Amino acid sequence: MxxxxxxxxxxxxxxxxxxxxxxxxxxxxxxxxxxxxxxxxxxxxxxxxxxxxxxxxxxxxxxxxxxxxxxxxxxxxxxxxxxxxxxxxxxxxxxxxxxxxxxxxxxxxxxxxxxxxxxxxxxxxVLGMPGFTAYAGLLTLGQPKPGETVVVAAASGPVGSAVGQIAKIMGARAIGIAGGPEKCALVRHEFGFDAALDHRSPTFAEDLRAACPDGIDVYFENVGGKVWDAVFPLLNTFARIPVCGLIAQYNATGPFEGPDRLPVLMRDVLTKSLTIRGFIQREFSAQYPAFLRDMGGWIADGRVKYxxxxxxxxxxxxxxxxxxxxxxxxxxxxxxxx
Amino acid sequence: MxxxxxxxxxxxxxxxxxxxxxxxxxxxxxxxxxxxxxxxxxxxxxxxxxxxxxxxxxxxxxxxxxxxxxxxxxxxxxxxxxxxxxxxxxxxxxxxxxxxxxxxxxxxxxxxxxxxxxxxxxxxxVLGMPGFTAYAGLLTLGQPKPGETVVVAAASGPVGSAVGQIAKIMGARAIGIAGGPEKCALVRHEFGFDAALDHRSPTFAEDLRAACPDGIDVYFENVGGKVWDAVFPLLNTFARIPVCGLIAQYNATGPFEGPDRLPVLMRDVLTKSLTIRGFIQREFSAQYPAFLRDMGGWIADGRVKYxxxxxxxxxxxxxxxxxxxxxxxxxxxxxxxx
Structure with a gap:
């Protein structure tokens, strides 16, 4: 049997x-x-x-x-x-x-x-779909420049941890958001983010603001929910928001209680020239060989951990x-x- | 004096x-x-x-x-x-x-x-800021391809009328939205859009759906409000939404009554790989000479009217x-x- x-x-x-x-x-x-x-x-x-x-x-x-x-x-x-x-x-x-x-x-x-x-x-x-989602989404859509601030949630997970570490390799600051002190310690000390913030903290929105004194240039969106609300007012002009997931709302059943945040979002899209771009990694499959080469190298030389x-x-x-x-x-x- | x-x-x-x-x-x-x-x-x-x-x-x-x-x-x-x-x-x-x-x-x-x-x-x-907004926003961000469907509101105005006429020149279908039969007649017969729809009509959302049997590939957003609500469910995978204005909400004072449409927007951004991109024309000022040459030529040969x-x-x-x-x-x- x-x-x-x-x-x-x-x-x-x-x-x-x-x-x-x-x-x-x-x-x-x-x-x-x-x-x-x-x-x-x-x-x-x-x-x-x-x-x-x-x-x-x-x-x-x-x-x-x-x-x-x-x-x-x-x-x-x-x-x-x-x-x-x-x-x-x-x-x-x-x-x-x-x-x-x-x-x-x-x-x-x-x-x-x-x-x-x-x-x-x-x-x-890290060498599969989640790692490639981070690599293609961040480099192709997020396009972090040296000195810019990149924020990602679920930063202890396979996508978020790769996003932050690749951002650092590109010369950007990486701010990670995770749930609880244990995950935050991993993000900060093992993955080497510049800061790790606990979204369960009552002072989370203020903590994020303090960690991003120059605002946010790239928000790699993989969770949605209340993290978005804290990120949104900090977005800089020309900020890029690749969207690969919304785990905080996958279990939600609409309609959603007001106020309606759409007009406020669109106002800032306009006045800050924001780019919001949903994607799935297979759109970028031509980059897969480059990903395996780059990410394999970064893991081998210890620049990316998982x-x-x-x-x-x-x-x-x-x-x-x-x-x-x-x-x-x-x-x-x-x-x-x- | x-x-x-x-x-x-x-x-x-x-x-x-x-x-x-x-x-x-x-x-x-x-x-x-x-x-x-x-x-x-x-x-x-x-x-x-x-x-x-x-x-x-x-x-x-x-x-x-x-x-x-x-x-x-x-x-x-x-x-x-x-x-x-x-x-x-x-x-x-x-x-x-x-x-x-x-x-x-x-x-x-x-x-x-x-x-x-x-x-x-x-x-x-047409040869100034509004025409350039249409030209740069549509060509650089909207990127209409032959056979695709481009929708624009305020289509009798200087930006919208140029968007639709340039979309036609690029081989796309142009669907215009305007307020009242007189403006719609101008959009359809003078500017040569494939269809002109009156947003004041009680059947507006159904009219738009009927006019876009293959969905919407580019929505050039310059109004917001209820036009957005009719456009949103018709957006195709990989649709592009350049945002240059939101006239319908400029006079609004928040907070806005629910339900909250943001989670639904983000869900479709993700599942349809949408691109939403705010812009102002001066970001593209390097294209101004090309604009004056192209638009001047299109006006001279009657392909663009104003x-x-x-x-x-x-x-x-x-x-x-x-x-x-x-x-x-x-x-x-x-x-x-x-």
């Missing part, structure tokens, strides 16, 4: 905060690869905030997961059986196999990983994901499969 | 809609030019929505007019007396002399106009300006001085 495939399906769509009822654990036969495919044993599973969007039926940049489908996710897997000449059993690969323990995949949808070059889990974090929060067992994924949306993870959240 | 300078000063700052009390008409001695300066007789005065911002003390891209100062404005003037070798009496110039009948100006702050090339009033409209609404007498400026903020003008609003 050890040969069964453990899968977590989307059982129902959440209203507001997801609950365990929205997921269903099932056991199915291990699938068999066709020509050009490989059979994979999933070793690591990435949990990321964007998955909340996939659980909803609302139109987005990607199709929703259907009810009864396996939850989507990036995964690091080992090839068990190969029907493609480029892969052999034992190879480690990056795949997009979802919340399950086995999968078949087309060989052309895989990227081979070299465990000697970097720990394979980094392909889900932190992973590895949780054991596929069965833990729903609880870990619910916690992720509330900021209970401490670094890049990864599920390690038994 | 004909030698006195008639001036309109900012008497007080408006709360909400400006009133006649906010302006004061005074008579002062005609000023005398120093070396390097000229004495100007103002012939035409431009009235533009941005002046509402200058009447307020709130921080903006330009300093406010101080109480007791002459109201600011672009002007077309005749040189009466010159103490600079480049200018002689009778020359027509573009200056920034404000709401008055005479002014001295530094010669280096002037641009000489050739009345044989184009009517001098066009230097305040409409001016010329009101007589400096004393009429306050009432005309109040009307401008309510859309009572019909084309580019200009005061002709006696």
């Amino acid at each position: 050890s040969e069964q495939n453990l899968q977590i399906l989307l059982a129902s769509r959440p209203t507001g905060r997801p609950s365990h009822d929205n997921f269903r654990l099932v056991r199915t036969p291990v699938p068999t690869p066709d020509d050009g495919q490989v059979l994979l044993k999933i070793r690591y599973l990435s949990l990321d905030p964007y998955m909340r969007g996939r659980m909803s039926a609302a139109k987005s940049y990607a199709a929703a997961v259907e009810i009864g489908q396996v939850m989507e996710a990036g995964t690091v897997a080992e090839v068990l059986e190969s029907r493609h000449p480029d892969y052999k059993p034992g190879d480690m690969v990056l795949s997009y196999s979802g919340w399950q323990s086995y999968a078949v995949a087309d060989a052309k949808a895989l990227r081979k990983l070299d465990p000697n070059q970097a720990p394979v889990t980094t392909a889900l974090g 932190k992973e929060d590895i949780v054991q067992g596929l069965e833990s994924a729903p609880e870990a994901f619910i916690g992720l949306l509330e900021g209970r993870n401490f670094g890049k959240l990864i599920i390690e499969l038994g | 004909s030698e006195q300078n008639l001036q309109i000063l900012l008497a007080s700052r408006p709360t909400g809609r400006p009133s006649h009390d906010n302006f004061r008409l005074v008579r002062t001695p005609v000023p005398t030019p120093d070396d390097g300066q000229v004495l100007l007789k103002i012939r035409y005065l431009s009235l533009d929505p941005y002046m509402r911002g200058r009447m307020s003390a709130a921080k903006s891209y330009a300093a406010a007019v101080e109480i007791g100062q002459v109201m600011e404005a672009g002007t077309v003037a005749e040189v009466l007396e010159s103490r600079h070798p480049d200018y002689k009496p009778g020359d027509m110039v573009l200056s920034y002399s404000g709401w008055q009948s005479y002014a001295v100006a530094d010669a280096k702050a002037l641009r000489k106009l050739d009345p044989n090339q184009a009517p001098v009033t066009t230097a305040l409209g 409409k001016e609404d010329i009101v007589q007498g400096l004393e009429s400026a306050p009432e005309a300006f109040i009307g401008l903020l309510e859309g009572r003008n019909f084309g580019k609003l200009i005061i002709e001085l006696g």
